[in-house]
Every structure is written in C-alpha cells, then in structure tokens.
Amino acid sequence: MSYILRLSLLLNFLQRTLQVSTANSPYYTAAVVEYFPVQEIGLSPKDKTLKNVNNYLSLLNEVTEDIDIVVFPEATITTGFQNRNRTILLALATIIPDPSKNIVVCHQTSENYSQYLISLSCGAKNRAVYLVANVIEKRICTGNKCASDNWDFYNSNVIFDRNGTVVGRYRKYNLFGEYTLNKTSKAELSPFTTDFNVTFGQFICFDLLFDTPANALLRNGIRDFVFPTMWFSELPFLTALQAQEQWAYENDVNFLAAGANNPAVGSGGSAIVEGSRGAIIEDIIAQGDSKIYVANVTKRTPRSLLTSVETKITTEEIDKVALTLDNFFLLKDNLTDYAFQLINTTTTTSIDKSLCHGSGENILCCQFRVNLTVNSVTNGAQNSYNYAFLAFSGVRTFSGTYNGGIETCAVVACTNNTPATCGVRFSNYSTVSWPITFQSITIKGNFSNVLHKIQYPNSLRSNLRPLPTTNFKWSYENISQINSKKRTLALIEPENRLITFAIFGRDYSRDSDPRFSSSSHYSIIALVYCLFITLCVLLFK
Incomplete structure (x- = not known):
C-alpha cells in the first residue's frame, strides 16, 4: 500500500473519530x-x-x-x-x-x-x-x-x-x-x-x-x-x-x-x-x-x-403514498367478537356513545364522542368507508402462534356495515372517496391500574402511517379508590383519511400458548398459520 494511500486512510479515520458523537454531545x-x-x-x-x-x-x-x-x-x-x-x-x-x-x-x-x-x-x-x-x-x-x-x-x-x-x-x-x-x-x-x-x-x-x-x-x-x-x-x-x-x-x-x-x-x-x-x-x-x-x-x-x-402533510400527499400500497399484503384481525355499533353519518354530525364488552372483572366500557362533517364527493369514486365504534375485552390469537389478552376502544373504518368488514382495505385505492371528515374524536376507557396491563394511543391513516403526535392528545387520570385509571385519547385536528383511532391495550395476564390449549379452535388456527408461514418462507426465499 502506498504512503499516500495509507495517509489518506488515516486522515479519513481521524476525521470520522473527531466527528462522531461523544458522551457530551446533545444527540447521536x-x-x-x-x-x-x-x-x-x-x-x-x-x-x-x-x-x-x-x-x-x-x-x-x-x-x-x-x-x-x-x-x-x-x-x-x-x-x-x-x-x-x-x-x-x-x-x-x-x-x-x-x-x-x-x-x-x-x-x-x-x-x-x-x-x-x-x-x-x-x-x-x-x-x-x-x-x-x-x-x-x-x-x-x-x-x-x-x-x-x-x-x-x-x-x-x-x-x-x-x-x-x-x-x-x-x-x-x-x-x-x-x-x-x-x-x-x-x-x-x-x-x-x-x-x-x-x-x-x-x-x-x-x-x-x-x-x-x-x-x-x-x-x-x-x-x-x-x-x-x-x-x-x-x-x-x-x-x-x-x-x-x-x-x-x-x-x-x-x-x-x-x-x-x-x-x-x-x-x-x-x-x-x-x-x-x-x-x-x-x-x-x-x-x-x-x-x-x-x-x-x-x-x-x-x-x-x-x-x-412537526409532520404537516396534505391529503394529496397521503393519497399519493396510499396509491402505491394496493399490492402490499395486509393481514386482518378478526373483529367479529367485538361489541360493535355502526356510526350513522347520514343524519347526525355529533354522536355520543357508550359501548361495553367482556364480563365480571374483565368488563371494559368505552365512551365515545365524535363530531364530523359529511362532504360531497365529485370524483366519481365508487367506494367509501363506513365507520364503527368497537369495544373488546378478551383473548385473541396472534396468527395461531400465541394468544394474547386485549382491551380496546376504537373507531375503525369498515368497507360495509358489519364487524367482519372493519379493518379491511379497499383493494383499489383510486376507487375510494372520502366524504367524512372527523372534526374531533374523544375516546375514554377505565382500565385496571396494574403492572400486567398497558394501553397505547393507536392510529392509522390510509397511507399506513400513524397520525402525527401534534394531531392527538393522550392522557390518563388515576382513580385511586378503585385502583383504576381513566385513559383518554382525543383527536384535536380534523382528519379525513382515517382508518383507525383507538386505545389499544394489552393484558399480559391472559396470555397463553395455543399449542398447550385445550381449545380445538386455537389448534385449527395454529395449523392454518403454519401453512401461512410456510408460504412466507417460500416468498422470502
């Protein structure tokens, strides 16, 4: 190796060493x-x-x-x-x-x-x-x-x-x-x-x-x-x-x-x-x-x-990205066991609704308040989403690999008027219109204040990105008398490309391995998943 090349490599190394972050740097x-x-x-x-x-x-x-x-x-x-x-x-x-x-x-x-x-x-x-x-x-x-x-x-x-x-x-x-x-x-x-x-x-x-x-x-x-x-x-x-x-x-x-x-x-x-x-x-x-x-x-x-x-993005920019995702494969959660109430957007613009799910100590009650406007659609698109209130306190399977406890209060887009169509994406984004603008949404739920439970602010736009943090508020209030906490998620900026706005909670105490479950339902799901993961392996090959 020539002297000049060695010197160049040494200078390059020293330059990197001097410019990388140190213990006192404000960032890395x-x-x-x-x-x-x-x-x-x-x-x-x-x-x-x-x-x-x-x-x-x-x-x-x-x-x-x-x-x-x-x-x-x-x-x-x-x-x-x-x-x-x-x-x-x-x-x-x-x-x-x-x-x-x-x-x-x-x-x-x-x-x-x-x-x-x-x-x-x-x-x-x-x-x-x-x-x-x-x-x-x-x-x-x-x-x-x-x-x-x-x-x-x-x-x-x-x-x-x-x-x-x-x-x-x-x-x-x-x-x-x-x-x-x-x-x-x-x-x-x-x-x-x-x-x-x-x-x-x-x-x-x-x-x-x-x-x-x-x-x-x-x-x-x-x-x-x-x-x-x-x-x-x-x-x-x-x-x-x-x-x-x-x-x-x-x-x-x-x-x-x-x-x-x-x-x-x-x-x-x-x-x-x-x-x-x-x-x-x-x-x-x-x-x-x-x-x-x-x-x-x-x-x-x-x-x-x-x-x-700051994440300012126009609806045109959201749509541009969403159009590219038509061939992006998406799994779908099974929401058929959720408490479900379709949001009537034809005659009402301000809605208050309570929805409960579960039983005994595992019951979850969600309070919803929604203000929306309905806009005329002029682009000739054939499809538009309905929206529903959802509540769930129970156990789901994660593609047959594990069972997990879930506690959720949600507003979700649906392609039709049943729970089975909630969380489904229209296959051709160019056919979708967006007549509904949510001016505000407030979701509240009371959750046990224990270590084995956690809740998250959960949101999604049509471009498969969450809402910017400037567009919502997330808070909680301890209720010490009953060892409970009230969690509140509020939409504070108008939104007209909404797929999900939810409090998504996990209850780890209800988790289990379906392979050791006596439920034949979970065993069948696990078998179906094994076929799915085999396909994934072949496609990643």
Whole structure:
C-alpha cells in the first residue's frame, strides 16, 4: 500500500473519530435499514447470506455522513431458511462470542465464525460504527433435552462496536412460530452501552407485544432501543409503523426500528422515533426495495422541554403514498367478537356513545364522542368507508402462534356495515372517496391500574402511517379508590383519511400458548398459520 494511500486512510479515520458523537454531545446519529433480501434463484444458501451482507455494507457505505449506530432488520441475512431442516440451519448459523470476552471477530477465521459474521465485524470497524445485525446463532446444547445433532439454534441480535468487537447479544424470547429455533428459559435482558454515553435496550419483532423483555428493560431505566423486525402488518391495529410508534410514544423512548421488506407477505416499515415527540423518520417501501435512513436523535432531554415533531402533510400527499400500497399484503384481525355499533353519518354530525364488552372483572366500557362533517364527493369514486365504534375485552390469537389478552376502544373504518368488514382495505385505492371528515374524536376507557396491563394511543391513516403526535392528545387520570385509571385519547385536528383511532391495550395476564390449549379452535388456527408461514418462507426465499 502506498504512503499516500495509507495517509489518506488515516486522515479519513481521524476525521470520522473527531466527528462522531461523544458522551457530551446533545444527540447521536442513527441509521436504520429497510432491506429487501436477495431473490436470485439458484444461489446456494451460503452464497445468498454473503450477498445479503455485502448489500448491507454497500448501503452503509452509501452514507456520506458519520454514523454512530446502524440497525439492520430481522432475518434478512439467512432469509428463507429459519424454518428449514437442521442440516441447513447448522450450515448457515454462526457462533456468537460471549460479549464479555471482547473479541474482534474481524480478526478471526471462518473456522471459528461464519464468514458473514466476520464481514459484519469488519464493516463495523471500517466505518467506525456500532452495528446491530440479526442472525441465526448456534450454540452447543448443554441441557438434558438436546437434539440429535447436539446444537441449539437462536434468532439472535449481535452488536459490534466501532472496532468490530462483539459488545452485545440477545436471543429472541417471544418467537413468532419459528418452531425450529430454541427459546431461552427466561427472557434475556441484554442492554449495551456506547462510547457516546447512551445505553440501548434491544429486542426483536414479536417481542414488542409482550411484557418481557421489552417492559422489563423499561423498568430497569433503559430509554433508547434498537429493534430489528420482520413484521407482518395487520389491520386495523398492528401495521408495522403503527405498532412501533405506539410503543415508543407511550413509553417515551428513542426507538430505532429496522424492517425487513417484502410487500408480497406484508413486511415493511422502518422508523426512528423520539418518544412522545413522534417519528423523525418513518417509511414503508411498497414495491420491494432497500434503503438506509439517517437522522440525528436527541439524547434523553426531558420531553417537556422539546416540541413535538412537526409532520404537516396534505391529503394529496397521503393519497399519493396510499396509491402505491394496493399490492402490499395486509393481514386482518378478526373483529367479529367485538361489541360493535355502526356510526350513522347520514343524519347526525355529533354522536355520543357508550359501548361495553367482556364480563365480571374483565368488563371494559368505552365512551365515545365524535363530531364530523359529511362532504360531497365529485370524483366519481365508487367506494367509501363506513365507520364503527368497537369495544373488546378478551383473548385473541396472534396468527395461531400465541394468544394474547386485549382491551380496546376504537373507531375503525369498515368497507360495509358489519364487524367482519372493519379493518379491511379497499383493494383499489383510486376507487375510494372520502366524504367524512372527523372534526374531533374523544375516546375514554377505565382500565385496571396494574403492572400486567398497558394501553397505547393507536392510529392509522390510509397511507399506513400513524397520525402525527401534534394531531392527538393522550392522557390518563388515576382513580385511586378503585385502583383504576381513566385513559383518554382525543383527536384535536380534523382528519379525513382515517382508518383507525383507538386505545389499544394489552393484558399480559391472559396470555397463553395455543399449542398447550385445550381449545380445538386455537389448534385449527395454529395449523392454518403454519401453512401461512410456510408460504412466507417460500416468498422470502
């Protein structure tokens, strides 16, 4: 290597070192990657993993500014192979060194670690960046219930520091199916601390909906999170950005979400969220592609001293994005068991309604107040949404993989006048008109003030983005006599592209695994889901 080239590389390294965030900086620079995996037929599994990682690093190197941390999505290095036979898993999985050992994997050989793990370590070192990647990890089984090959396999995050040293590892606890992978005996809490004086918590995809490890990290004081995900968006409450942003808002945390992209199975959605300030970056790639997003993230300044993120967007801009999503596959929640009341928009513009669901100590009563206007439609569109009040306190299945307790008060768009049509998107957006403008909505519900319950402000526009935080108010009032709290969600800006406006609650005490349920209903749903996840694997192949 010539003297001039060496000097140039040294100056480049020094420039990066001087410009990256420090412990005293008011912000850090973060990047999240939405990634569409390699689709080439005929590539061997090993070659596909290497090409995916090379694409990762190419995206990273496209960024000209200095980055402190970059987050890549779930399951897009070894994509399509998570549910394959153990021989393929063993060939693709990698050992991850114990973070306490301070091992720079970039200096190792492929005899010890997978080549893609070495490449990721070298990529972190070359860019002097903290790098979060999701891999299949293998570990020699030490228990008394080992497979015949004597290996355990995990869906794991690995974190490299600026030198390529492994400084963090987390094994996914709440598996979304993934029946070929192992689960730790209890949820790991695996925070890691950076040289810019921020400690990050981490979890993966389906973990977002459960108490541990996510809420356990919150209880330990963590306020910045990295979140690799391959989310399958579901209407009306759990599309990707909707789920990410409601969690970050309610818990008032900085949240770096990197989504796997595949519109054919409804995967996509990445965001950088500054807690209750809102998203500073949010996007879903509708046509199958990859992109890296970069933003400066304010360190944990009290939110009372910060203004909300301004997100002014016209209806024309909303429609432009929504038109691109016609081929984006969306799951749908089953709302047929919800208490349901269609909103009469033909003769009334101001509506007050109470709706209850559940029984005994699990009854939930919701109060709704709506003010709306009905506009004439001149574009000749054939379809328009009806709207309904919904209330639910009960248990649902998450695509047959797990059962979860839900408490929800909602205003939801419906394609017809029955609960089964609520949370359904018209297939051709250009045929939809929007005659209804909600001038205001107020939703109130009383919830038990206990640790195993949490509620979120949940909203969605037709472009599959949540409402800006400037457009609603979210509050609660403790009612100490009955150990209860009143939660109120209020729309404070007119809205005419509304899909969902809801208080979405989880009751973790009612969760269960359908595989061990006596209900044949859940067993059938689990079987249907297995067929669905097999299709997803083939499409991600």
